[in-house]
């Protein structure tokens with residue numbers, strides 16, 4: 214009986230000890246003389262089950278998780294005593310067929326369908342799972358035809374601002390220029406987000422393919438992936454993937470004999486949140502301080518080194534590969550309203566079953582948090598949910614029935630952003646969270662405009678005074694004024710949206726801000 | 735090889751790369767452990783920039799420390815998802831048990847403590863990073879154990895610097 218074992222090597226699995234699981238498994242197999250190899254796959258994104266051990270046996274993929282090194286002997290024993298062709302095994306960590314685990318089976322995976330299936334760096338595996346089919350299609354098309362497909366798909370940027378990708382590409386295509394660039398925004402700075410990371414670590418060729426397609430579409434021969442330095446595992450995997458894709462002819466000169474070149478390089482950020490903002494990112498790529506640029510000019514017209522530049526998020530470019538593979542109509546058929554396709558929701562924080570959940574737009578926040586998350590990790594009631602990163606509002610229970618759709622969230626003064634959901638239980642101190650929002654803005658502000666640079670520091674002080682009941686009424690007015698000034702007077706969303714978490718904390722969780730009578734709102 | 739010639743070689747390697755200053759600074763940090771103040775002039779010359787410009791870039795980014803760190807960098811995630819799982823207590827525990835604040839190094843030179851805002855491990859918070867290794871679901875007890883491992887002479891930590 215031959216078995217292949219899969220042990221993930223993404224950041225979270227590694228952080229939970231998957232390396233030592235793999236070592237133990239290897240030595241157990243050797244000791245027992247069992248025929249069986251170990252593949253270090255990417256994660257499926259079911260992080261609550263990591264380290265998730267999978268076994269391929271008689272055409273099934275059976276799962277065990279979360280495992281520890283010390284579970285290896287008993288797992289091998291149970292596999293040994295298994296009757297042929299049954300999918301049931303007697304082991305407390307046994308999960309059955311991995312694809313049938315409800316958390317995975319209920320998703321609609323377009324971008325993450327390959328994640329965790331095999332060795333992320335194996336090109337043959339990528340191609341066996343329809344990889345590079347989109348690029349092969351794109352090569353036969355004119356630039357305008359590729360751009361039309363992206364427009365028809367309804368794809369909007371997944372980095373946060375949700376701008377239609379096809380329109381951005383059209384601008385770059387229409388701008389005359391010898392040199393154009395494709396820049397992938399892999400700065401993923403929002404707390405509670407890790408889908409970019411998962412794609413880069415579990416299926417890096419998909420990002421590479423999407424970028425090469427973008428290059429063909431707008432006529433750019435050079436791409437950069439701007440990766441945050443907090444992702445050392447992704448850094449290693451991306452560099453290896455680029456090397457292998459170049460050797461195989463998917464990157465470099467004359468890609469796939471198309472007559473077009475596409476060179477790709479990873480550049481590391483250096484721990485600045487603001488460098489996720491696209492113009493700050495471009496400054497940083499140029500080797501400068503990450504100061505936000507005023508727009509116009511748009512990066513699509515004057516971007517990197519002053520040249521026409523496509524800046525897209527990792528997931529936007531990942532979606533491009535599947536759109537070119539499966540057609541724009543298939544993609545567009547998912548979703549609701551003007552939010553087409555799928556959203557990679559990232560469930561994080563105090564939640565029992567956290568991970569990446571790819572679903573068509575339109576499900577409600579409650580369905581995700583309760584249906585997939587199954588409540589808090591601590592077992593206590595959920596009190597607040599922050600959606601969309603550090604600039605996103607805190608949502609009380611009355612808002613959890615909002616469907617995940619850009620417009621529906623904007624209507625309640627909240628945002629989907631990059632799709633991160635952070636769950637807090639009832640021990641959370643919402644005044645401390647509001648204070649942190651201001652503090653984070655003060656630490657990460659690029660310093661270009663006063664409302665953000667100074668306002669955030671003042672914000673921390675004013676919240677402290679409110680909590681200490683110092684001239685409370687006047688300080689509450691002052692905080693509201695300060696939020697107005699930041700919202701309307703800041704150049705970018707860093708200063709402009711920091712008031713969102715602050716105002717929502719104050720509006721819906723006023724009782725946490727001290728004082729006699731909490732305001733109703 | 736002395737520090738200066740080493741940096742000179744790196745400057746040679748990166749100066750003609752478009753946007754080469756950031757990769758250069760990362761390389762200097764990697765090789766030397768920090769960006770020495772006295773390298774600013776050297777870098778400015780190599781890149782045809784003013785000293786103020788180079789200094790401006792170094793000081794903008796949290797990653798570019800200008801003085802040596804301890805043998806290991808321990809970063810504690812301060813961002814929201816980790817907060818929801820008790821990172822504030824981990825942070826307080828770390829400072830107290832190591833006897834240092836953020837940006838400081840323990841007396842034995844082993845550990846420098848730094849804040850970090852998200853390590854992308856937010857589904858299994860709280861998270862910390864030790865050199866290039868990330869650790870999930872950290873508790874005060876597991877933190878102490880990780881620190882003991884860093885300090886025991888027997889174990890050479892996988893992600894550790896030479």
Ligand SMILES: Cc1cc2nc3c(=O)[nH]c(=O)nc-3n(C[C@H](O)[C@H](O)[C@H](O)COP(=O)(O)O)c2cc1C
Pocket residue numbers: 369370371372373374375376378398399400401402403486487488489490491492524525526527529530705706707
């Ligand atoms: C403060 C701030 C931080 C941002 N951080 C990120 C980020 O980490 N990743 C990202 O893709 N977009 C981020 N964005 C959005 C980018 O500015 C930009 O809209 C995006 O890269 C465009 O790509 P898309 O259209 O594919 O989303 C940020 C914006 C702001 C204002």
Ligand code: SF4
Pocket residue numbers: 487505657658659660661662663665666703704705706707708709
């Ligand atoms: S709002 Fe803040 S981060 Fe944005 S440009 Fe102004 S100072 Fe910079």
Ligand code: FES
Pocket residue numbers: 404405406811812813814815816817851852853854855856859860861
């Ligand atoms: S918030 Fe701590 S790892 Fe993301």
